[in-house]
Amino acid sequence: MSDSSNSPLDLAALRQRIDTIDSELMRLISERAECAAQVAHVKTADDPDAVFYRPEREAQVLRRVMEENPGPLHREEMARLFREIMSACLALERPIKVAYLGPEGTFTQQAALKHFGHSAISLPMAAIDEVFREVEAGAVNYGVVPVENSTEGIVNNTLDSFMDSGLHISGEVVLRIHHHLLMSSITRQDKISRIYSHPQSFAQCRKWLDAHYPHAERVAVSSNAEAARLVKTEWHSAAIAGDMAAQLYGLEYVAEKIEDRPDNSTRFLIIGNESVPPSGTDKTSVVVAMRNEPGALHALLEPFHRYQVDMTRLETRPSRTGAWNYVFFIDFKGHVDQPGIVSVLEEVRGRAQDMKVLGSYPVGVL
Incomplete structure (x- = not known):
């Protein structure tokens, strides 16, 4: 007896079901876009210079999507779909x-x-x-x-x-940063004698390059995209760059994911003119200049320990105001509007020569 589960009739019924679902998705997305347009209209009526994009609101929506996602799509994949829907809806207005x-x-x-x-x-x-x-x-x-x-x-x-x-x-x-070795269509792989890349990418791929192209000249350029552009018309060179640059310049892959560490990633910051209200899961960044005296670092860090504020990053840079003075860049969990954070920053400000809050913002969702 034959199995009818893969019969043409069943496939036709499934495809019809998909078409019906697609029509319903389009209707709901259009309804969402109309609602977003009404929100923009209300904001503009109250303030002609109203800000439509709200980072804290978008983070809240994406977190809810990831928490409520029923599958089978991965929660991050579902969030990316909603990111694009929100981006398109926002673009209708501004x-x-x-x-x-x-x-x-x-x-x-x-x-x-x-x-x-x-x-x-x-x-x-x-x-x-x-x-x-x-x-x-x-x-x-x-x-x-x-x-x-x-x-x-x-x-x-x-x-x-x-x-x-x-x-x-x-x-x-x-x-997540994945580096690939790329070449143009006029290049022969066995003739590669020069490799272009940004200095950081060379550093991130050093072991792989030493093992596979130890004698190739390594030429540092301003960006990986610039490296990809240069090799487009050269017959003996290759570039270390990512997928976007490969697609943009129509390059071929010699080797994929050549970074030495598989967990290689880069953190980027979004900068703007407005402060961001709390989203519920936030991070704060500050820059602090301490007086050049014994115990300065302990005085800076002690309030964070006492109030149990989780510090996620501490970096130092030479100050431009005096020799051997340093400023500290600090990231920690929490928002400047939280009472405990307010207390910590008040104490740090009292002990520091200068302090500036760079911003409180939602922890990256994707």
Whole structure:
């Protein structure tokens, strides 16, 4: 007796069911977009310069989606779908303009699209300080800058830019970084004698390169996307870059995921002009300048320990105000509006030479 579970009739019925579900999905998404447009209309009626994008609200929605996701899609995959729906709905009223460290095809652009969705308008900048300037000038709504890599550590240019800026951190996004060795269609793999990449990518792939291309010249360039652009027309070179750059310049894969550490990831910060209300699961970043005296570091850290505030990062940078003075960049769990955090910051401010809150923002959801 034959099994009828895979019969044409059953397949036709399943496909018809999928078509019905798709029609219902479109109706519901359109209804959501209409509701979002009404929210924007209410906001504009009260304030013509109202801010439509609310980082804390988006984080709350995505967390709820992940918590209530029934499967079989993975919870992060479901959240990414909702991210794109929210991005498209927001773009109906006022698309978000986002500056990022360019050129086009960088991991920073990938982080920007991961955080804001593909309906955002992403604009490449040549340097981190240019991203800060564009946001400060109001030319864009937000900026995206790298702050630390799990392999190579802190991005000093970003920390230095915060020291001179009045911008707020409004979000974070962590991106798994996969490096690939890429070449153009006119290149023969056995003829590769030069490899282009950003210095950090060379560092993150050092062992693999030593094992597979020990004699190839390693040429440092400003970004992995620039490396991909250069090899497009060269017959003897390759580039270390990511999937976005490979697609943008139509390159072929010589080897995939050549990073030395499989958990290689980079954390990016979202910078804007507005402070962010609590979302329920938040992080705060501050920069503190301490007096140059014995016990200064202990005096800085003691209130965090006493109030049991979880510090997630502590970095030092030389101060620009005097020789051998340092400033501390600190990340910790919690929001500046929480009573315990208020007490900690009051004590730190009293002990410090100077302190600036860079922002409280939702912990990265995706």
